[in-house]
Amino acid sequence: MERTLHDSDEKSLADDDIRWPQGARCCVGITVDLSVAAGPDGIRAADLKTPEAEFGANQGLAALLSILKRHDLSATFAVPAVLAHIYADQIRGLVAKGHEIAAHGFKHEDVSALDRADEHQRITRATEILTEVTGRRPQGWFSLPRQGDPFAGGTISPNTMDLLIEAGYAYMGNGLADDIPHYWVTDFANRRAILTLPYYYHFDDQFFLMFPRKGTGLEHPDALFKNWKAEFDAQYKRGRHFHMTLHPHHIGWCNRLQLLDDFLSYLRGFPALWNPTGAECAGYWLETYPASAYLRLEPSIWQDYPGSLS
Amino acid sequence: MWEHRVPKEPALEEDHLAKTVAAIEKISGRRPVGTRSGHSAFLLRKYGYIYRSEGSADQLPHYVVDEGGDNCLVHLPFHYVIDDAMFFSFAWLGSENAAQRITDPEHVFDIWWAAFRQQYREGGYLNICMHPFVSGRALRVAMVDRLITRMKTLPGVWFPSCEEVARWCLEKFPSPRAA
Numbered sequence: 001m002e003r004t005l006h007d008s009d010e011k012s013l014a015d016d017d018i019r020w021p022q023g024a025r026c027c028v029g030i031t032v033d034l035s036v037a038a039g040p041d042g043i044r045a046a047d048l049k050t051p052e053a054e055f056g057a058n059q060g061l062a063a064l065l066s067i068l069k070r071h072d073l074s075a076t077f078a079v080p081a082v083l084a085h086i087y088a089d090q091i092r093g094l095v096a097k098g099h100e101i102a103a104h105g106f107k108h109e110d111v112s113a114l115d116r117a118d119e120h121q122r123i124t125r126a127t128e129i130l131t132e133v134t135g136r137r138p139q140g141w142f143s144l145p146r147q148g149d150p151f152a153g154g155t156i157s158p159n160t161m162d163l164l165i166e167a168g169y170a171y172m173g174n175g176l177a178d179d180i181p182h183y184w185v186t187d188f189a190n191r192r193a194i195l196t197l198p199y200y201y202h203f204d205d206q207f208f209l210m211f212p213r214k215g216t217g218l219e220h221p222d223a224l225f226k227n228w229k230a231e232f233d234a235q236y237k238r239g240r241h242f243h244m245t246l247h248p249h250h251i252g253w254c255n256r257l258q259l260l261d262d263f264l265s266y267l268r269g270f271p272a273l274w275n276p277t278g279a280e281c282a283g284y285w286l287e288t289y290p291a292s293a294y295l296r297l298e299p300s301i302w303q304d305y306p307g308s309l310s
Numbered sequence: 311m312w313e314h315r316v317p318k319e320p321a322l323e324e325d326h327l328a329k330t331v332a333a334i335e336k337i338s339g340r341r342p343v344g345t346r347s348g349h350s351a352f353l354l355r356k357y358g359y360i361y362r363s364e365g366s367a368d369q370l371p372h373y374v375v376d377e378g379g380d381n382c383l384v385h386l387p388f389h390y391v392i393d394d395a396m397f398f399s400f401a402w403l404g405s406e407n408a409a410q411r412i413t414d415p416e417h418v419f420d421i422w423w424a425a426f427r428q429q430y431r432e433g434g435y436l437n438i439c440m441h442p443f444v445s446g447r448a449l450r451v452a453m454v455d456r457l458i459t460r461m462k463t464l465p466g467v468w469f470p471s472c473e474e475v476a477r478w479c480l481e482k483f484p485s486p487r488a489a
Contacts, residue, residue: 150407152400179448200447201400207412215408226414227449234448305329307322308313 011296012178013289015238021284024274026236028267029197029243029281030075031173032064032099033206034083035108036249037146040155042109043082052249057087060252065097067257071264075246076278078104078142078173081126084133091133100277102140102173103130111143112155119157123167139279142173144245145201147211152201162186165194171282174199180241181285183295193291195282197243202227204245209256225259229266236270311347324353331357344472346388346439351381361476363388363437370435371475373485382485384476386437392425393439394418398450415453422457430464437472 020027036053037043047053068075077094079101084091091101105111106122114122123141130138141164143154153176161184164172175184175196183193201207208224211217228244235242251260267273276284312326327349334342344361345354351374354362361384362374374385390396397418400410422438429436445454461467470478 148407150401202398202412202447202449207400207410212408212410215406216411217408220413223412223414223417226416230415230449230452231447234452237452238448240448307317307325308329 012182013180013294015240018180018239018241019288020239020274022274023272025239025272026232026270026274027241027281028073028232028273028275029241029278030068030073030275031078031142031144031199031243031245031278032075033078033104033142033144033245033247034061034087035078035080035104035144035146035247036083037080037108039146039148040110042105042107043080048086055252056247056249057090060248061090063252063257064246064248064260065094067261067264068099069097070261071268073264073268073275074098074100074277076100076102076140076173078102078140078144079130080104080106080108081129082107084130088133095134100140100279101130101134101138102142102278103127103138103169104142104144104173108144108146110146110149110155111157111160114157116157116159116163119159120163120166123163127167137168139170139282140173140197141167141169141171144174144199144204145206147206147213152204152207154199161194162192165192169194170286171278172196173278174245176200179235181281181289183291185295185297188297188300191291191295191297193295195286195291197278197281198241199243199245203231203243205250205256206245206247209250209253219255221256221259225263228263232267311345311349316348320350323349327353327357344386344476351376351383354383355381360384360480361386361472363472369429369432371479384479386472386475387435388437388439392422392436394444394450395439395441398444415450419453419457423460426457426461430467435475 034056035043036047036050036056038047077091077099079091081103084101095101103126106126109122111119111122127138143156143160145152145154149155154174161172165186171181172184172194173196175182175198177184177196179198179200181195181197184196185191185193205224208220210219232242246260251257312330317323317326331341334340341358343359344363345359346363348364351362363386365385366387366389367385368387371384371386373382375382395402397413400412401407426436428434440454445451
């Protein structure tokens with residue numbers, strides 16, 4: 001069977017075709033990634049004992065929650081199942097504060113080379129753990145990049161999206177193909193697809209703060225802040241979607257926290273914002289822009305030639 | 311190029327170029343006349359190309375010939391400083407994690423505006439290269455909008471296509487070897 005190279009709806013929505021609830025001008029989504037995975041193996045016991053992890057789980061998280069509360073904003077927390085298990089009380093506390101808990105893998109491991117049965121087992125176990133801890137099934141599944149990954153998009157396997165559909169997830173939390181919610185197609189012929197929320201690494205704090213740890217980097221919160229501001233200005237003007245991805249162990253530290261506070265003050269100065277959790281956004285989009293009417297697939301134009309890529 | 315690489319085998323190289331020309335002509339109704347690729351000058355001339363754009367030996371458009379002194383083409387200078395991908399792409403050209411240097415659009419606006427100001431004073435030329443998947447993002451297309459708007463506040467700024475520039479050079483400043 002020929003592999004389809006159309007993974008998602010190729011056509012986005014024009015600015016004028018996008019409407020948000022209650023006449024809101026712009027949708028603002030905030031993802032908070034609780035993973036402290038250092039590499040492709042995901043979270044190891046040692047990763048939980050670093051000073052950074054300690055900070056991220058305690059003071060950093062508290063500081064971030066305080067800022068979100070002060071600016072009256074809700075977030076979607078992408079939580080690896082092993083962390084939900086260890087920090088169950090804190091996770092339940094997030095739910096009580098009105099935030100969403102979404103799955104972020106079993107231990108935020110790189111699943112790209114796993115066989116289907118193995119990956120299926122991990123998704124099942126992760127879903128069970130999160131359901132146990134929060135009292136409700138997670139609606140969303142994330143697979144965000146780790147700071148040490150060679151690429152900044154997050155890793156999945158050829159089976160991941162299909163497995164998520166099978167497991168009943170309402171949405172995939174991070175996709176690069178659009179700047180608004182969009183459908184990720186797993187089977188072109190059957191129009192099998194899962195709603196995906198936009199992600200772009202230029203709005204992810206981990207790639208600007210003490211990054212790269214060894215090499216050309218160091219500290220660029222100014223670039224991160226400018227990216228957020230430029231993107232929000234553009235998305236607000238055009239009536240589309242703005243999102244940012246935060247990690248408590250990065251953003252919670254003094255100078256970064258100050259810049260976040262400044263930016264959120266700026267953002268909150270704009271009227272007619274809608275700030276849903278991932279599940280709320282997905283629920284709205286699925287109802288307002290259902291795949292049956294809005295997923296417009298066209299036959300693939302790809303052809304193989306001798307002496308050419310296929 | 312057919313697939314963003316130039317094959318080393320001459321027969322395959324010509325096959326790729328022929329397919330490229332046919333595909334573009336079929337879609338756009340016109341044959342392409344310029345390239346940023348490393349295709350051989352001989353083949354490019356054979357297939358009707360008039361310009362290439364590969365390096366930065368001069369700030370201004372100039373003529374390049376192959377090793378035999380033949381197959382003259384207009385060369386439109388290209389430089390990574392006025393290309394968006396290096397500034398905004400993770401792992402560009404296979405760069406490793408420790409070498410990442412992604413930055414914000416304001417930083418690049420300042421660089422491009424300084425480049426434009428300098429060339430404007432000289433009566434020169436800028437060939438800014440952008441990729442839809444890079445500069446098409448909302449925060450960057452807003453920057454490009456500001457940049458062009460600001461350029462247009464100055465008199466005498468010409469915004470031609472590369473073909474228009476190449477044909478202007480060939481007509482007004484012909485090279486004895488261009489024929």
